[in-house]
Amino acid sequence: MLWAAILQRLGFNNRLQSATATHTNIRAKRTGRCGPNSLSYVSAGAQWQPKCYARASHCMFTETTPATKHPYCKGSSSTRHTAEKVSTQAAERQAVNGMSQATPQHIAFVGKEVNVMLGFRGELMRELAAKGHKVYAFAIDYDTSSELKIREMGFIPVKFSLNGYSANPLADLKTLWQLYRAYKKHRITLSYCYFAKPAIYGTLAAWLARVPQRIAKIEGLGKPFTVGPNGLTLKMRAVKKVQCWLFRMVLPRSTALIVLNEDDKQDLKEQCKVDMPNTVILGGIGVCLEQFQCSPVPLKPLTFVFVGRLLDEKGIRYFLGVAERVKAKHPDVLFKVVGGATAKQGVSLPELKRYVKQGIIDYVGHVENVVPYIESSSVFVLPSYYREGLPRSTQEALAIGRPVITTDGPGCKETVEDGINGYRVPRHDTNALENAVLKMLSHPDKLQSMGYASRAMAEQRFNVRDVNRRLLNVLNL
Template sequence: MHNLNRPPVFVYVINVDWYFELHWLQRALATLNAGAEVHLVMGMTDPRLIDSFSRYGFICHQWNIDRKSLNPIFNLHGLMELYQLLKSISPDVIHAITIKPNIYVGLIFYLLRVPYLLSITGTGIIFSGKSLSTKLIRPVIRLLYKASKRKDVNRRIVFENREDRAYFINTGLCDSHEAVTILGAGVNPDLYEPVAEQETDTPIILFAARLLWDKGLGDLVEAARYLRSQGLKFSIQVAGIIDHSSINAIDERVLEDWSREGAIQWLGTEKNMPSLIAQANIVTLPTFYGEGVPRILIEAASCERAIVATDMPGCREIVRHGINGLLVPARNIDALAEALAQLIQNPGLRKKMGKQGRRIVERDFSEQQVISETLSLYKELLS
């Protein structure tokens, strides 16, 4: 129970600074504005970000986490460093985000015994990856999630989609009483406002995501080549973060090759997402990665853009097939090409789907809703 004479102390434990800024900043600011002292423990890669976090009033701590490494010795070092950091902060609530921080905080609880939340922001490459290394590490990760399960633990496990929640409960990775669903990060519908599509004979298809192979950009390039061979006119704009610390990052040279070939227009990392979406006609994410709820799809729907995405957990939460977009089977290039062709050739359908998408966002995916659901979980744990 925290001392009522001082503000409650919250710690966010997250793997990297840019990910925090993109997906968690608004929730952490709301925690700060509710009167808490807020610490950020994370891998810090960008001094400008740390500077701006400090100006907001967060207390920042560098944590040397190797996101790529599966080496248990290095991980043991990361675990000990995190334990020392958390012990020195003496928090009332810890909020761990993404798999490695989840596992570490679950284990540290045995020493610290502080109420905590784990955010499962999709099952990620560990659960969806097909490589030998991910297949070998998967049983270990499941074992570690199970090891942190105890009857006397005051904690919540927060999922971004219902299917991940069901998977964790059904496979014994957590109990149903502690599992909560909060749909994605939400967006501010006033910021991501509807903008009428530009009328054009060459529609723009936007792909904006972390540049990992598992996000399906390679499949999109294949589908585009086929559609162009059929005489369809369109362009593909690609924007996103090249995540060098991920084991399945797309090399920048590949993007440059595709650009030279005319397969895509490579825009680099774009900060102004509302204007990027406004100039597009269709937004697509042919992902086969373990998503939470992809933020770009919520943003697209909020801006009244029709979507083509894969029929995967997380994508299914925001895209209703035939209503605000089209869902296609993962890794099926023919189906992806067919869905894109349908929307390229049918501006009327795109417009109708865009309007429906906006309604879905206003009802289920507003940032305000996500923030208030998160803050009420914090209150539960504090009491």
């Protein structure tokens, strides 16, 4: 079924039919007789009847009612294939343009973890459900409680399998097949696929299933584009080439591509050769300003907080190193770490406990609600060198009104106006990071004004309601 859909979408079925027709015409030319495929043809209400001439160079058709020419009459295979392709594209455009009038739409949100989907996409999903659309939540980690939670919110849970870090083509084909079947089963009319792998395989499955509107959202280019302190490894270079090829093959099959920053758009164009005129730079997924309310910056004691996944690429080791050096000079300053330990790709729990035992950090661990921990901190720090889209944790800190120290990397640099609401430092530069922390310690009187500037930035650029309004325009809903 999947292979049939692939062949049909790539036009191989049409080419096979064209080859069969060509063979029939040659036979007619030699014998003066019509082949079995030329007996009759009914299209758009017109019945075609064969009228053969022994000396004719091809089988002629006469029409009983006005209609277009029979597809097996004059015209090359390539011409017919091009016409069919243009016709398909026109039909898809017409379907997309008419979507806003059709109610309800069957909308598939395709991501990874349920909690991430609800935390980052929940506002948009609720707004669409309130408009009367059917919202399907595609995720990979459903259990009984999360399925119940999704249903209580008015969404329909759909589980599929996806290995975000695997390069196994068989596993990826399985993902493609599952998504294709689910789109067909639920009669999806709009797919909204975010993160790299879901955007690739979710969008390709939607194209194969002839979903009229296919939104691919790239929220950062991820690990293959992340340059570590020693550059890209050979393995990551190979993975990057494969990912670029997949981007180049799949993203043009979306009806709209959404990225969060200008650097991602440029790298997709220059490194992956993906140049799509319908690319939208969203500039952040936004936060709920009512949930993340502004509060005064606490100055006693001065507290620097790291919130996020404790991955090396997020800069957690740089944060720990600077905390150790600064604590030696300023023992009253606090450093707080909020996030789950990740032994395989970041900092392990035993390692964190050693820092806690030495009095260097307070380790909170993973929490569902980060608001109290950001509110009780003075400065938010994210020394990330990961290829971010635009970090959600930083947007939350901006909304609460906290000065920010972050890097000059894509996605991070968009959250700080240097010297206004915080400081930007070069990636991998721990000396610059330490100097930024010491600058904050030397001028605590500036932190409140920086906090107000952060809140103003959040209100102007990262209000989730404004972001969702722009998204609804892109979705034509």
